[in-house]
Structures are given as structure tokens and as C-alpha cells.
Amino acid sequence: MSKELAVDVKNLTYTYPGDFTALRDINLKVEKGEFLGIIGQNGAGKSTLVKGITGLIKPTKGEIMVLGDNTKEVGIAEMSVKVGMVLQNPDNQLFAQTVEDEVAFGPENLELPEEEIESRVQKALEYVGLEDIRDVFPPSLSKGDRAKVIIASVLAMEPEIIIFDEPTTGQDFRGCHQIVNVARELNEAGHTIIMITHHMALVAEYCSRVLVLCQGEVLMDGPTGEVFGKPEELAKTHIVPPQITVMGNNLWSELGLDGALLKVEKAKEVIRNKVKVET
Amino acid sequence: MIKYFYADTLIHNLDPRVKIIILALISISIFLITNPVILGIIFVALIIFWQVAHLPLKNMATYFKFLMGLFIFLIIVQALLYGGDTILIAPVVPEFVPLIGGIGRITLEGILFGVFVSARVLILVSLLPLVGMTTPVDKLALAISKMGVNYRMSYVITTAINLIPLFQVELAQIMDAQKLRAFQVFEEGRLMEKMKAYPALVVPMVIGAMRRAQLMGVAMDSRAFGAQQYRTYIEDIEMVTRDWVVLIIGSIATIGLVVVNYVW
Structure with a gap:
């Protein structure tokens, strides 16, 4: 029996205003608990696809079901408790004066009771190991720690699906592995993880399945070993395992x-x- | 909104200095002109220039939509305060009451004046793209500096123009990040809530801009920015006959309209 679906993308086409079609007829099923890597060149449509999954953009054609809800019918706030996303540039995601306020930002928007917010903030900060710097101004932290604050902010929303959009860009070796390790731990704790990255070694090490996008279309989709086992196919989109x-x-x-x-x-x-x- | 829009048209090929001078002349003239018909002529001329430059007219419609709130505000304020003899709605407060007597009176002249002021704003806003969208930023910088503005200053102006679209992208990213954390104030919130929410939008923008500026400064210094008092350019601009003809006709036409306004 197949597992329950976390994400079901059906015949998705997305055209940006100005007539640029970023995705063409994409079909993708992600089961609950999977660790999916999305790879492809810049402009392949990776970020557009995950933006569609979060509900930030609505399909031009086709539909996206997330945990049974159609993204066209559900508001972004409602979606944010099902699917969280760590965006690429941490600096565009830090708006509060302290780390604590930053992590509390989402739960506050959800109008949760104070004790619940406090407990979520505590849990999220402990998860990424930042509980001792909760009073620091987030932009003054190191890039690695800024990324962790963002991860904690997303965790505080307690979403079932967590998307990482190139979380390791600009991070050193240790930072990369620290971030992806958090993703693995979350995956082991039952979260569905979708990660966009250009870091093939991380994909090989952490993702159980890989989706390869090329010019807005699915080039390959399968278990990581299978996908990386076909270098000729990957070469079509200039990816080297x-x-x-x-x-x-x-x-x-x-x-x-x-x-x-x-x-x-x-x-x-x-x-x-x-x-x-x-x- | 004023990003360079490539096309091979007369307006695109004009010397940027001609465009800047005519832009300045028209901008001044619309504040001197008091006759709605003449203002209308300028507006029609602008639409024709937009067509000549192949600029998408829907952009102008977007500005109109964007400024609608301001126009309504202007028309209401002018209708209430401008005065005039054709009273459409009688005063809420009778005339004999001291100080506030006559408040609430709406006159036809007031409404017309509100429309007139709005038209001035629309013309001003529609004028800028005729220079901004038809001139590459480097040419604009060159023109400004050839008109006697210090190169550093012209660099600051053009860099600011260049950065606007980048900031728009950044702003969209920040708002996306906020939406992803269930923040809906900018979509659904009341005015006060929006006001309170602005710092959350501005803080990452400003910090990002400062970081960018710092990096840019280092990159520019490392490539000898400002090392010499004067600099040379890979591509120079030169006034040709066509530029002189347009400059003379444009200036005479604009000044002529102002004169006609007062003589007529």
C-alpha cells in the first residue's frame, strides 16, 4: 500500500507576468516522510516549483495539493502551518529586533496563546542550538547562525513539510553540514523535507530521492542512486554527480x-x- | 517601473541631454499653465511620444491606477476648499458661523481644479519614463556628468535608479518570507496595523542596502573609482543635427504653450 501523499503536483504549468513560462506540465508526488532533493541549473524552475507548493504563487494551469488541500483554495497563512520554507537569503527573512522575537513572529501571527508561543520558541531555539543568544539582534549574527535563526523561525510554525531553498549558499563546509543535518534530524522525526541545492555531495549524502528539473520540465525523478547512476542523462542539464x-x-x-x-x-x-x- | 526598455526609435536615439532638458522644460511648464485645454494638449502629446517610443501604454494605465487614491484625495480636498460660485452641495456649516462657516461646501470649480491638479501629477509621472525607459542608465550618467554635474554625483543618481528594480525584488522576497510565517497585515490589515508593520519591512531592506553599499564601495575602490579628477568613457555622446532640431522645436513648442496660456 502506498504511503499518504504530502505533496501532489498535477500537470502544473506556471507562467510569470510578462509571459515567461517557468514550469511546464510538472507532475510530482511526494510521500509523507520523504527527503526529496531538487536539482537543476539556475532558471530551471526549482524555486518556482517550491513557491507553488507553499502557496506563494498559484498555478497558471494544473493544481498542487498539499496534505490534501488545494493551494488555489487555501490562504497562505493557513498553508504556513502545513508547509514552511527556509528561503535562500537569510537577510531578507530577518525582521525582528531579537532572535527570540524573530522566532516568535510566526506563532504570534497565528494568534497562539503566550505560553504556547514561549514553548515553541524555546523548543525551536534548542533544536538549532541558539537558546543562549535569544536577545541578540539577528542581522549581527554570523551567516551560519542567521540561517539557523531562520530554520528555528520556520520550526516554530510546526509545519509538517519543510522546504529548504538553497540553504547552504555561501556557507562553509561545517555550516553546510550543520544545516543539512538539522534537515535530516527533522526528516527522522517525521517531517517531509524538500531541499533545493547545487551541492551534489549533500544530495548524495542526505536525499533519498532526487528530482531533476531542466528548463521548466522534469528531466529525471527517482531514488538518488538511480539518478546519479545516469551521468549521460544528467549531463543534458550540465550536472555532474x-x-x-x-x-x-x-x-x-x-x-x-x-x-x-x-x-x-x-x-x-x-x-x-x-x-x-x-x- | 522606469527600467530601460529597448527599442530603436527616435526618442531612444536622441542625445540624453536633449531629453533631460525637454523633460525639465515640460515639468516647469505644467505648473505655469493654467488653461486645461493646453494641459490637455500636453497630455495628448505625451501619449503620442509614448507611442513613438514604443513604450507600453498599459504602464501609464498602471500609474493611473496606482495614483487613483491620491487623485481622489486631491479632488475631494480641492472640492471642499477651493471655493467658487457653482455650489453643488450646500455647506454643512452655515456661512455665518465664525471660523468654520462654509465648511462642507462642494463647488464645481473645486472639483475641476482637483482634476486639473491630478492631471499635472499624471503628466509628471508619465514624463519620467520617456527619459528613464528610453535611456540606458550609463548614458544617463554620462549625460548628467556632461551637463556639468560632478561624476560622483551623477554616479550616485544613476546607481540609485539602477537599484530600484533590485530593491523591488528584495522587497517582494521579504514580503514572501513574512507571508510564509502567516503575516497577513499587508494584505488584510487595517491602516494602523500596516503602519506598525512597516519597520519589519524596512529593517531588512535598510540593512541589506547598507551591506550592499559597503561591498559596492570596496569593489569600486578596487577598480580605481575617483582616482583621477576627469575620466574617459568607452562610448561618448555627441549632439548631432537631429538632436539640435528636436531640442529647438521641443523648447519652442513648450515655451510657446506657456506664452499662449497667458496671452490667450
Whole structure:
């Protein structure tokens, strides 16, 4: 039996004012609890697709169902408790004077009781490890911490689906993994995660499924190993799988691999078995 | 709204200095002109210029829609305060009451004057795109500096113009981020709520602008901005016969209309 759907995009076409069609006849089903990566070149339609899922833009044609609700019929405020989104530039998402106010901004808009707001803020800040700096002016934080404040702000809305739109842009190695680790933990806690990124190594390591968009259309959609196992297809949109996968794909027959190689740990294991080195 | 709009037309190809001078002349003249017919002639001429420049007329309709609130306000204020003999609605407060006597009286002359003032505003707003949308910003900068304005100052003016569309995008992103956190004041809130909500919109904008300005300053310094008192340009502008003809005809026509207004 198939799982319940978190997102069901049916024949979605979206044309921006000025006649630019960003998405053409997109179909996508995301089951609850999935960790979906969306990749593609700039201008492929990734951000437009997720904006459609949040209800920020309404389909020109087709429809988007989110947890059973049609985005055309439900208001954005109502949607915000079902689906949250961490946008790319943290600086455009910080409006409050303190970290605490920032995280409380959403729950306050929902007109929740004070105790509920406080408990949500506390929980969200603890989740990202910022509970000690709740009185700081958010724009004065480091880029990594600013991103965490945004994540906490989204968590405080307690949405079932969380979208990360290029959350690692401009972050250092540690920052990238910290952010995506939060996404993984949330996924393990039952949230459906959709992540747009240009960081293929992160996709390989964290996403269980990948959607590849190319010029507003779906080029590929499948389990991460399967998608990265077809480099010729990915090359059509100028995407190169992570180095470890490229190595695996090249040594496919020699290594006796079953599916694409996605993680360094796995590569180590395969090679060890092959050369029969005891550790 | 005043982003450069490419087309190969007479107005696009004019020397930007000619456009700036005529823009200034018309802007001054509409405040000197008191005859609605002459103002109407200017408005019709503007529409023709928009057509000549291939500018989308729907933009003008957008300005009109955007300024509608202001126009209504102007017409109401003028209708109540301008005075005049053709009384349409009798005063709420009788004339003999000291100080506030006559308040609430609406006159035809007042309404007409309100419409007249609104037309001036609309003409002014519709004039700007005839320069802004037909001149690339670098040419505008060059023209301003060739007209004697310090290059730094002309750079500041043109950069500001260039940044407007970027700020519009940024503003849309901030509002999206707010909507995603169930903030609906700008869509559904009352005026007071909107007023209170503005800091939340302005704070990220200002901080973003300051960060951008700082980065821009460093990038400009590293490319020798202001190293010499004078600078050269990759593409220069020069007045040709066509520019002189348009400048002379345009100036005579505009000044002529003002003269006709007073002589007529």
C-alpha cells in the first residue's frame, strides 16, 4: 500500500507576468516522510516549483495539493502551518529586533496563546542550538547562525513539510553540514523535507530521492542512486554527480557495484571488500 | 517601473541631454499653465511620444491606477476648499458661523481644479519614463556628468535608479518570507496595523542596502573609482543635427504653450 501523499503536483504549468513560462506540465508526488532533493541549473524552475507548493504563487494551469488541500483554495497563512520554507537569503527573512522575537513572529501571527508561543520558541531555539543568544539582534549574527535563526523561525510554525531553498549558499563546509543535518534530524522525526541545492555531495549524502528539473520540465525523478547512476542523462542539464559517484560509475564493473556509489563510507567498504584488506 | 526598455526609435536615439532638458522644460511648464485645454494638449502629446517610443501604454494605465487614491484625495480636498460660485452641495456649516462657516461646501470649480491638479501629477509621472525607459542608465550618467554635474554625483543618481528594480525584488522576497510565517497585515490589515508593520519591512531592506553599499564601495575602490579628477568613457555622446532640431522645436513648442496660456 502506498504511503499518504504530502505533496501532489498535477500537470502544473506556471507562467510569470510578462509571459515567461517557468514550469511546464510538472507532475510530482511526494510521500509523507520523504527527503526529496531538487536539482537543476539556475532558471530551471526549482524555486518556482517550491513557491507553488507553499502557496506563494498559484498555478497558471494544473493544481498542487498539499496534505490534501488545494493551494488555489487555501490562504497562505493557513498553508504556513502545513508547509514552511527556509528561503535562500537569510537577510531578507530577518525582521525582528531579537532572535527570540524573530522566532516568535510566526506563532504570534497565528494568534497562539503566550505560553504556547514561549514553548515553541524555546523548543525551536534548542533544536538549532541558539537558546543562549535569544536577545541578540539577528542581522549581527554570523551567516551560519542567521540561517539557523531562520530554520528555528520556520520550526516554530510546526509545519509538517519543510522546504529548504538553497540553504547552504555561501556557507562553509561545517555550516553546510550543520544545516543539512538539522534537515535530516527533522526528516527522522517525521517531517517531509524538500531541499533545493547545487551541492551534489549533500544530495548524495542526505536525499533519498532526487528530482531533476531542466528548463521548466522534469528531466529525471527517482531514488538518488538511480539518478546519479545516469551521468549521460544528467549531463543534458550540465550536472555532474559527486566525485565519489563518478568514481563508482567509472569503476562499476571492477567494483561489482549494485547501484550508484553515493557515500565515501560505502566506497571504503566496497574497496576494502574488493582488495580484501583486513582492518 | 522606469527600467530601460529597448527599442530603436527616435526618442531612444536622441542625445540624453536633449531629453533631460525637454523633460525639465515640460515639468516647469505644467505648473505655469493654467488653461486645461493646453494641459490637455500636453497630455495628448505625451501619449503620442509614448507611442513613438514604443513604450507600453498599459504602464501609464498602471500609474493611473496606482495614483487613483491620491487623485481622489486631491479632488475631494480641492472640492471642499477651493471655493467658487457653482455650489453643488450646500455647506454643512452655515456661512455665518465664525471660523468654520462654509465648511462642507462642494463647488464645481473645486472639483475641476482637483482634476486639473491630478492631471499635472499624471503628466509628471508619465514624463519620467520617456527619459528613464528610453535611456540606458550609463548614458544617463554620462549625460548628467556632461551637463556639468560632478561624476560622483551623477554616479550616485544613476546607481540609485539602477537599484530600484533590485530593491523591488528584495522587497517582494521579504514580503514572501513574512507571508510564509502567516503575516497577513499587508494584505488584510487595517491602516494602523500596516503602519506598525512597516519597520519589519524596512529593517531588512535598510540593512541589506547598507551591506550592499559597503561591498559596492570596496569593489569600486578596487577598480580605481575617483582616482583621477576627469575620466574617459568607452562610448561618448555627441549632439548631432537631429538632436539640435528636436531640442529647438521641443523648447519652442513648450515655451510657446506657456506664452499662449497667458496671452490667450
